[in-house]
Amino acid sequence: MYHSVADSTEDPYHVTVSPHRLRRQLEWLAARGLRGVGIAELLRERAAGRGRDLVGLTFDDGYQDFLDEAVPLLHRHDCTATVFVLPGRLGGSNVWDPLGPRKPLLTAEGVLAAVGAGMEIGSHGMLHRELPALDDAGLHEETAGSRDLLTRLTGRPPAGFCYPYGTLDARAVRAVRAAGYAYACAIDPGRLTGLHALPRVHIGEQDNAVRLHLKRRLHPWRRRPLPEEATLR
Numbered sequence: 001m002y003h004s005v006a007d008s009t010e011d012p013y014h015v016t017v018s019p020h021r022l023r024r025q026l027e028w029l030a031a032r033g034l035r036g037v038g039i040a041e042l043l044r045e046r047a048a049g050r051g052r053d054l055v056g057l058t059f060d061d062g063y064q065d066f067l068d069e070a071v072p073l074l075h076r077h078d079c080t081a082t083v084f085v086l087p088g089r090l091g092g093s094n095v096w097d098p099l100g101p102r103k104p105l106l107t108a109e110g111v112l113a114a115v116g117a118g119m120e121i122g123s124h125g126m127l128h129r130e131l132p133a134l135d136d137a138g139l140h141e142e143t144a145g146s147r148d149l150l151t152r153l154t155g156r157p158p159a160g161f162c163y164p165y166g167t168l169d170a171r172a173v174r175a176v177r178a179a180g181y182a183y184a185c186a187i188d189p190g191r192l193t194g195l196h197a198l199p200r201v202h203i204g205e206q207d208n209a210v211r212l213h214l215k216r217r218l219h220p221w222r223r224r225p226l227p228e229e230a231t232l233r
Contacts, residue, residue, distance in 0.1 A: 001058050001060065001185075001187065001200040001201060001202045001203060002017060002022075002057065002058065002059045002060070002070070002081075002203055003015035003016065003017075003059065003060050003061055003063065004016040004017070004061070004063045004065055004066075004103055005017050005018070005019055005022050005059075005063075005065050005066065005069040005070040005073075006018070006019070006063075006065045006069060006103075007019065007020075008101070010100070010101050011205070012097075012099040012100070013097055013099070014204050014205075015060075015061075015204075016205065017203065017204060017205050018205060019069045019073060021205050021207070022069075022070065022073055023073050023076075023077075024208070024209075025203065025207065025212065026073060026074070026076075026077040026079060027077070028209055028212050029055060029077075029079075030077055033053055034053055034054070034055050035053060035054055035055070035077075035078060035079055036054075036055050036056070036057035036074065036077070036079035036080065036081060037054050037055070037056065037057065037079065037080050037081070038056070038057070038058075038080050038081055038082040038119065038120030039056045039058060039082045039120065039122070039159075039160055039183060039185065039198070040082070040120055040159045040160060040182070040183070041054070041080065041120070042054050042055075042056040043182075043183060043195075056082070056200075057074075057079065057080075057081035057082070058081065058082045058083075058084065058122075058162065058185055058200060059081055059082070059083045059084070060084050060124055060162055061084070061085075061086065061094060061105065061124060061128070062083055062084060062085030062086055062090075062105050062106045062111070062124060063094075063103050063104070063105060063106070064103075064104040064105060064106055064107075064110060065103070066083050066106065066114065067106060067110050067113055067114055067117075071114065071117050071119065074119075075117070075118075080118050080119055080120065081119055081120070082119070082120040082121075082122050082160055082185075083106075083114055083119055083120070083121060083122070084122040084123060084124035084160070084161075084162035084185070085105070085106055085111055085121060085122070085123070085124055085150070086105065086123075086124050086125060086126065086127060086128055086146070087123065087126060087146050087149035087150050087153065088125075088126035088127045088146065088149070089105055089126075089127060089128070090105065090106060090107055090108050090110075090111065091104075091105065091106075091107040091108070092104075092105050093105060094128075096127075096128045096129075096164075108153055111150075111153060111154065112153070112154065115154055120159070120160070121150060121154055121158055122158045122159065122160035122161060122162055122185075123143075123146040123147055123150055123158050123160070123161050123162070123181075124146075124161075124162045124164060125142040125143070125146055125161075125162075125163075125164050126141050126142045126145055126146040126149075127142070128164045128165075129142055129164060130164060130165050130167045131143075131163060131164070131167065131168060131169075131171075131172035131175070132167055132168065132169045132171065132172055139171070139172065139175045140175065140179075142164075143161065143175045143176050143178075143179040143181075144175075144178075144179040144180070147161075147179050147180060147181065157180065158181070159181065159182040159183060160181060160182065160183050160184065160185065161176045161179070161181040161183075161184040161185070161196075162184065162185045162186075163176075163184065163185070163186050163187075163197075166186055166187030166188070168186055168189060168192060168197060169192075170192065173192055173194075173196050173197055176196050177196050181196065182195075183195050183196060183198060184196040184197060184198065185198045185200055186198060186199060186200070187199065187200055187202070188222075188223060189224075190224065191224070193223070193224040193225075193226060193227075194226065194227055195226075195227075198226070199223035199224065199226075201215050201219055201223075203215075
C-alpha cells in the first residue's frame with residue numbers, strides 16, 4: 001500500500017515515498033524474482049493457479065505524482081499497479097489531510113493517461129469519507145456513485161474499491177459488494193477479511209531491504225488469511 005511518490009521534507013501522515021526509495025523497493029522485489037501488478041491481475045492469476053511470483057501494488061488517493069514519478073519507475077521494472085482515485089475530487093488536492101502539505105490529485109486527463117500507461121484504475125470513494133460514518137445516501141454516493149463516474153470517464157467499470165482511511169464495517173462491505181465491485185482493499189480488516197476486504201501492508205520511506213524482509217515474513221502472522229474462495233474469476 002503506497003500513497004504519494006515525491007521528494008518531500010514534510011510528511012506528517014507518513015504517506016510519501018521518495019522516487020529513490022520506490023526504485024530501491026522495486027529493485028528489492030526484482031532481486032527476489034517478484035513483480036508488482038495491479039490487484040485485479042493478481043487475483044485473476046491466483047484463480048488460475050498462477051502468480052506466485054506476483055505482488056499486488058496499490059497507490060491510494062490518486063495523486064498526480066503517481067503519473068509523474070511512480071509510473072516511469074513501474075515501467076522501468078516491468079511492473080503495473082492499481083491506483084485508487086477520487087472521481088469527486090479530480091484535479092483537486094488532499095483537503096482531507098488538515099496538516100498538509102497540499103498535494104495535487106490526478107485530473108480526468110491524468111486518469112486516462114494512467115489507463116493508457118497500463119495501470120488499473122479503482123475507486124477510493126467519491127470524496128475520501130469514512131464509510132461507516134455515512135448515512136445510506138452518502139454510502140451509496142461513495143460506492144456506487146463513484147463507480148458510475150469512473151465508468152463514464154474510462155469507458156469501463158472499475159473492478160476494485162479501496163476504503164478511505166482503511167476504515168470499514170459489515171455495512172460498508174455490503175454496500176461495496178452491492179455496487180458491483182469485484183474486490184475491495186482495506187488495511188487490517190480482521191474478521192471481515194475476504195475478497196471485499198483485502199488486507200494490505202503499508203510501505204513507507206523508512207522501508208529498506210531489512211524492513212521489507214520483515215514485513216514480508218510477518219504479514220501472514222499479522223493479517224488473517226484470505227478464504228479459499230477469495231479469487232477474482
